[in-house]
């Protein structure tokens with residue numbers, strides 16, 4: 282089997298995600314034969330360093346011997362069972378472990394099988410909670426500008442990335458979108474905390490005036506990933522938690538991308554010392570092995586659904602693969618790896634290396650900003666640095682970086698004009714410096730004209 286042979290078969294039958302399929306007339310796809318550690322290998326023996334953790338899911342590398350062994354053991358015992366009326370050890374053990382690790386007060390785990398579904402669960406649960414309490418006028422959700430919470434219709438409705446949302450706008454429920462705390466928007470001389478506090482006034486205003494209709498505010502703590510790795514100060518989360526309490530509004534923390542150590546702490550909410558009413562987790566949850574998601578919530582919310590069947594207050598949401606044993610076992614193995622070594626401590630070192638490796642790009646005439654939160658480091662290109670004027674999106678400058686990186690043996694898939702490193706935690710400092718060199722070359726090429 283060659284790369285070309287598999288690509289032609291693919292192009293005859295597969296429709297790829299997040300892709301204009303016509304692009305593949307000129308942009309070859311990369312058929313991957315195997316993965317090991319940070320590396321992906323194609324059918325011709327070319328290797329690609331997975332600098333974006335295969336869309337932010339992989340934490341400890343591909344084909345990790347320990348996770349593989351755990352999965353093999355699980356396979357010989359139980360691959361799947363319905364989770365209504367039945368249970369199994371991996372889902373119980375995983376829930377116990379998550380309750381211990383999550384911010385205090387999150388004592389209940391509701392499972393789904395992908396991130397968007399977890400967001401749907403949290404939205405429905407919040408609405409349903411208030412309905413069970415007789416507050417049927419609470420039907421609306423507040424989200425931040427530039428937010429991303431997934432692609433299903435409910436999740437799209439509380440997102441704000443035009444590229445994904447605009448087409449489907451007529452199908453979506455109307456959410457309330459408020460300006461976000463993004464530090465990129467700071468005025469000269471303003472700190473990230475100051476811009477966050479300034480922007481919080483708009484949120485406070487909405488909550489104060491519309492609390493009676495609002496079920497929940499949904500946010501991505503600290504980093505808006507799909508929105509271009511935009512970052513903000515934790516003070517915003519602290520204020521938001523207090524305001525939600527004051528106005529009897531739920532807080533949904535979507536840590537699908539930032540959970541499990543990406544921002545420096547195990548969960549990003551920890552950096553604001555706050556507990557959300559719903560914590561959505563997926564992506565890194567299984568170490569990048571299998572689709573699984575969970576919504577963690579409080580005993581008080583759980584209790585509002587707990588009653589005689591005839592009262593019809595139960596949360597009847599389900600997915601066929603809810604709490605799949607193999608996926609839960611992969612998640613347990615992933616948590617074992619966190620327990621066995623000081624992953625967060627090691628990441629602090631790696632994060633420092635990433636910062637140093639990219640620092641000089643700050644002086645590039647077309648780099649608006651180099652920013653970093655823990656194990657996420659991003660470089661944003663602009664046409665006009667002084668006035669922060671972006672390149673026209675039609676020019677697809679990020680694509681030039683992507684192509685260059687593939688040629689050099691790295692998978693660096695930018696988000697528009699934002700390139701970023703979000704590597705597996707087993708990357709070495711040398712590999713980080715090598716990626717930074719590739720990125721530097723790519724940026725030179727992408728901004729040459």
Ligand SMILES: *Cc1c(COP(=O)(O)O)cnc(C)c1O
Pocket residue numbers: 395396397398400429430431432501506507535536537538539563564
């Ligand atoms: C990826 C992502 C989702 C959606 O998860 P899927 O598994 O792709 O459906 C939701 N929220 C955030 C913050 C994400 O990064």
